Amino acid sequence: MAEKKLVEAITSMSEDFAQWYTDVVKKAELIDYSNVKGCMVIKPAGYAIWENIQRRLDERFKAAGVENVYMPMFIPESLLQKEKDHVEGFAPEVAWVTHGGLNPLQERMCVRPTSETLFCDFYKGDIHSYRDLPRVYNQWCSVVRWEKETRPFLRSREFLWQEGHTAHATAEQAKERTEQMLNVYADFCEEVLAIPVVKGRKTEKEKFAGAEATYTIEALMHDGKALQSGTSHDFGDGFARAFGIQFTDKDNQLKYVYQTSWGMSTRIIGAIIMVHGDDSGLVLPPEIAPVQVMIIPIQQKKEGVLEKAFELKETLKNFRVKVDDSDKSPGWKFSEQEMRGIPLRVEIGPKDMEAGRCVVCRRDTGEKTEIQLEELESKVSELLIRIQADMLAKARRHLEEHTYEAADREAFERAFAEKSGFVKAMWCGETSCEEEIKEKMGVTSRCMPFVQKQISDKCVCCGKPAKKLVYWGRAY
């Protein structure tokens, strides 16, 4: 897919995908490494993307009746201990605070790896009647998980995210909310980030610690590896029973609430990079790009050129536009704009001015067109819409072309030996088969898609009767 490589400073994808990723992250100036392993300094270009993600996602949350709150970042050990599966899932990777100033704390506290326990503890006192339900809260915050191996955005020890936590009167309402929020994520990915996803349910082995069911959206990166891009959990009344969250229902009976939680993190920026990026750097979908149009003056010291550039900026004031008036050479500026993934570039120089036009260049295709200045605004508007659509179409094609089916074990093994991507195959429902597949092939179940289909009647691992169609893949 990579078109002509324009920037030399970035390792090509085909040569070394991991190095390409790191190069892009650095060259697009998204982050710097910090002095704490696994923690990153998110720079303006990276943070602006996150701000746009926040804004666009939060709009959709509000439309879905979500209210924002903020919980403390510390969790007392005793509180974390309350739900057994949950503690076991997170204990190996929490960071502990043991001292306040110079004195040891009576009870140590962990820095939240996720806030289920805090929300539960809060809801226990806050919810009394069916009239208090549902509670549909969300918080934007950072969490800490002491990961052993870290990579910018994909796995950092501290990361930014949002976590929604809801409480409902019935199991049905909780399930509905879980699915509703998964759809919010899926639509957001496709419509705003131009990333097509596969929606489905996680297997028992892969589900969230303490959840009854975990739903996920899975995206496929350019190298054929899967990235879990958002999750939504149905807790049933498990947490409510562990924490004692009860309410009096209409029938005057004391009942436990049903809960959900759902999250999307800065990891999604890694997905944007690995789905859309090319050998020249980052490629941002217009909807999320902090700068949508970069105007680059040519021979900017010549009479009137800079003035014209700023005049065009004014013409394009309905978009996120910048003029690069630094005293670098035009070639430098082109490379800079490409590495940063800015969707459109407008070149304006003396020759153009004489002809009453400018040159517009698409980042995603590299296509250059000459445009009459009076048409600039409408053309830019059209182009941004088209780029957004083309990027989604291209990513969807990649997903489809890298999704395979395997009817039996031999075909399954061959698929992963020869190709990279998703392989759809039948599964018997036993964790032991997932473990064997992981052990032998380094492949995990990504999800059981909502759209099920019977490819064969036997489990691709053990040959016993199959229960579910599963998407398998190598994951980040």
Next chain:
RNA sequence: CGGCGUGUGGCUCAGCUUGGUAGAGCGCUACGUUCGGGACGUAGAGGCCGCAGGUUCGAAUCCUGUCACGCCGACCA
């Protein structure tokens, strides 16, 4: 947590084998010429050679320890 690799101006690295005045390219600053795909000239600034011990008259270089980072595995958003 295992395997491999790397720490020397802001960045990429050379120097280490065989100890003897700390180097290059890029970037940065100033001025001038340039400008349609990472321009050029001139003059400058910038280094506890990751950290701590040790050996030595003398350590970037040898020895011991330690920390950090990167990549690949096992675990996870």
